[in-house]
Amino acid sequence: MAPQHRKVAVIGSGPAGHTAAVYLARANLEPIMFEGCMANGFAPGGQLTTTTDVENYPGFPEGVMGGELMDKMRAQSERFGTVIETETITKLDTSSRPFKLWREGSEGQAEPTDTADAVIIATGASAKRMGLPGEEKYWQNGISACAVCDGAVPIFRNKPLVVIGGGDSAAEEAMYLTKYGSHVHVLVRRDVLRASKVMGSRLLKHPKVTVHFNTSATECLGDGNLLTQVAIKNNATGEESKLEANGLFYAIGHEPATELVKGVVDLDSENYIKTVPGTSLTNVPGLFAAGDVQDKRYRQAITSAGSGCMAGLDAERFISDLEAEADEK
Template sequence: MAPQHHKVVIIGSGPAGHTAAIYLARANLNPFMFEGMMANGFAPGGQLTTTTDVENFPGFPEGVMGGELMEKMREQSVRFGTEIETETITKLDTSARPFKLWREGSESEKEPTDTADAVIIATGASAKRMNLPGEDIYWQNGISACAVCDGAVPIFRNKPLVVIGGGDSAAEEAIYLTKYASHVHVLVRRDKLRASKVMASRLLKHPKVTVHFNTVPTETLGDGKLLGSVATKDTVTGATGSIPANGLFYAIGHVPATELVKGQVNLDNDGYISTIPGTAETNIVGLFAAGDVQDKRYRQAVTSAGSGCMAALDAERYLSELEAEE
């Protein structure tokens, strides 16, 4: 059976993927999206489907549930003509054009299931978690991996919070949370911070922050509905303890979903796809990247959407040039 050919394929269905789809569909380029089924551990729609209230996405003054926001984006993509398959692409060959794609279950086949003149990678990233006892119960009910996304929600206001991590991200998130918390406790596995001197100094001097060195969390505790405390252990003495906390924020890094393109596309030292500054272009002509898979700094729904727009416009320009050549 001959592979199905598309002008442009979008892999991923978060804000970046759907924004790209909306722009491409309105340009009459008939985008084809593989939204994935539990790809990278998420349902179609990506990380936002695991969040509750989203209060910082423009256009929703009363806030919106993460899943609802992604459903609205999906409806908008479909309205303008995007074709969406709830399947996962597990193999991509960019060595020649058109690019070759294999759907899940067909990886061993010699012939691809699909081909495309252009591909936008919008597969996102997932926050590293510790899988502590109780974490599944209190995830998004006190446990989060994004202070900027969730720090201002009512359950955290004027309450003690815990941040796990010792790098710049942890320091930045802890300081950000002091705007809302009664106090912020930072748990650092080692005897010193990995953060830059400036950030470390700012963190240690902050009156609403206590840094607990040589300390790791061992369990998350609560009433079964909301987090109430974090059990801890001293890595040197073995002593155990507990910190009252209505919120626990992971700041131990993210893992970009780049398995599809490893060995084909340039990645940075942290494994994110490298794009040409100011564009969504990768080192492979016709392959574009958008959203958290190429953004390790901001990681917000609105910045992902913006980069999806960039990817669509770059892809549209590329396809126009390709058509002119032919």
């Protein structure tokens, strides 16, 4: 069977992917989106499908459930003509044009299942978890990996909170949470902070923060519905105890979903896709990146959507230039 060809293929179905698709579809480019089938461990729609209330996405003054927001984005993409396939792309060849794509299960075939003149990578990133006992039960019921996303929700207000991590991200998350929680405990597994001196100093001096050095979390405890305590262990003495906590926030890093493009496009030291500043352009002409797969700083739904817009416009211009070149020949 001959490969299915499209002018633009979007790989990923979070805010970045759907925003790019909306722009492309409205430009009559009839994009195809491969939304993934539990790709990177998430259902179609990405990380937002695992969240509850989203209160900082513009246009929803009362807030919106993460899954509902992604359903609305998907419907908008389809409304303008995006073809959405619940498939995962597991192999990509950009060595010649059109680019070649293989769907999951077809990697061993010589012929690709799909081809495209341009590809937008919007596969996202996932927060690193610790796999603690009780973590799965209380994930998004007291446990989160994004203070900016979830810190202001009612269950955390004026309650004791815990942050795990010793770097700048952990320090920033903890400082942010002091606006809402009654007190913030920071668990650092070593005897020093990895955070910069400035951030570390602010953290240690803050009256609502207690930093626990040589300390690891060992279990997440709750009442069956919400988290209420975090069991901890002193790594130096072996002493075990419990902290009252209505919120536990992981700040131990993220993993960008870039396995598909390793060896295809330039990645940085943390495996995020490198893009030309202010654009979605990668070092491969016709290959664009948007959302958390290339953004290790903000990682918000709204910034992902914004970079998806950029990728859609960049891809549209790229296709227009290709067509102009073809007409001149």
